[in-house]
Amino acid sequence: RKEVEQDPGPFNVPEGATVAFNCTYSNSASQSFFWYRQDCRKEPKLLMSVYSSGNEDGRFTAQLNRASQYISLLIRDSKLSDSATYLCVVNREADTGGFKTIFGAGTRLFVKA
Amino acid sequence: EAQVTQNPRYLITVTGKKLTVTCSQNMNHEYMSWYRQDPGLGLRQIYYSMNVEVTDKGDVPEGYKVSRKEKRNFPLILESPSPNQTSLYFCASSFGAVHTEAFFGQGTRLTVV
Numbered sequence: 001r002k003e004v005e006q007d008p009g010p011f012n013v014p015e016g017a018t019v020a021f022n023c024t025y026s027n028s029a030s031q032s033f034f035w036y037r038q039d040c041r042k043e044p045k046l047l048m049s050v051y052s053s054g055n056e057d058g059r060f061t062a063q064l065n066r067a068s069q070y071i072s073l074l075i076r077d078s079k080l081s082d083s084a085t086y087l088c089v090v091n092r093e094a095d096t097g098g099f100k101t102i103f104g105a106g107t108r109l110f111v112k113a
Numbered sequence: 114e115a116q117v118t119q120n121p122r123y124l125i126t127v128t129g130k131k132l133t134v135t136c137s138q139n140m141n142h143e144y145m146s147w148y149r150q151d152p153g154l155g156l157r158q159i160y161y162s163m164n165v166e167v168t169d170k171g172d173v174p175e176g177y178k179v180s181r182k183e184k185r186n187f188p189l190i191l192e193s194p195s196p197n198q199t200s201l202y203f204c205a206s207s208f209g210a211v212h213t214e215a216f217f218g219q220g221t222r223l224t225v226v
Contacts, residue, residue, distance in 0.1 A: 008153075032211045043203055043217035044156070087155065091211040098161065098169040099210030101146060105155035 003027055006088050006104035014112055017078045021107045023071040023088030031099075033064050035073045036087040038106065044087055047073075078111045085109070115140045119204050119218035126194055126225055134189045134221050136204030144207045145187040146171070146215070147179065149200040156203065162187055163210060194225040 006023045013019050025033075033050040048055060050062040050071050061074040071088055088104035117138045126132055138145065146161040148171075158171030162181040176198055178190040187206075191198060204218040 034214075041201075041220070043219055044215075045217070046214045049212075049214075094169065096169050098163050098167075099144075100161065100171060101158055101215070102172075103148070103156040103158075105153060 001026065002105070004088055004090050004102050004104040006086075006107045008105060008107060010108040010110055012110045012112060013078055015078055015080060017111075018074065018076045019078055019109065020075075021073045021086055021088075021109075023073075023104055025069050025071070025088075025090045025102075027090070027092050028069065030069075030090045030092040032091040033071050034089040035060075035062055035071075036089055036103075038085045038087055040085075047086070075109075078109075080111050080113060083109055083111045115216070117204055117206050117216050117218040119202075119221050121221060122219060123222050124224070126223070128195055128225055129193050132191050132194060132223075134191075134202060134204075134223070136187045136189065136218060137185050138187075138206040138216070139185065140206060140208075140216065141184065142206035142208050142216075143184070144210045144213075145181065146205045147177070147187070147189045148203045148205065149173065149198075150203065150220075151200050159189070159202075161210075194223075196225050199223060199225050 035047040036044040037047045038044040050064045054063045059076045085106040094100045147159040148156040160179040162168045202221045205215040207213045207215040
């Protein structure tokens with residue numbers, strides 16, 4: 001089982017739809033959580049950090065549930081430009097004392113006109 | 114302009130021929146990482162560096178070496194490339210190991226024949 005799991009999709013939604021992505025992580029020692037966006041064959045870019053209190057940035061809302069080890073991303077009023085792969089990312093301390101970064105495999109979103 | 118620069122962007126090489134992919138950042142970041150991205154597997158961390166002269170293995174370090182002699186540079190070395198190292202490689206840097214945004218280079222597409 002992967003340490004960070006996401007539904008690979010694809011999610012095909014019409015413009016204006018609301019879409020929700022979920023992510024689960026297995027290591028309870030995970031410390032920080034993010035959603036990144038990756039366009040086809042491009043580098044990932046930070047979409048937003050995720051906090052237990054929940055956070056919102058325009059049409060995007062992220063939520064963390066530490067008890068259930070679950071992270072979510074909600075996109076409201078989808079735009080064509082939201083079409084991309086959304087990556088769930090977790091940081092945690094490594095066995096050797098450093099810090100590792102673990103990516104989910106990504107959820108592909110297609111927004112159609 | 115703040116950026117992470119990888120070179121080369123594309124490389125086709127033969128099995129066993131040593132190669133180096135360079136990575137340089139101009140943001141004075143302490144934490145740097147290398148990832149490979151393969152279909153269905155997402156980004157997997159190869160090596161990371163917490164600071165100069167401090168490097169550690171990620172999840173898939175076999176067949177790779179790194180060095181961090183200067184803060185800005187973090188080259189990835191393949192001493193004897195094999196076809197299973199054909200992949201899309203990303204370098205990333207961040208101010209710290211956790212709770213901070215990672216900035217990615219544009220990627221290096223490597224093919225080993």
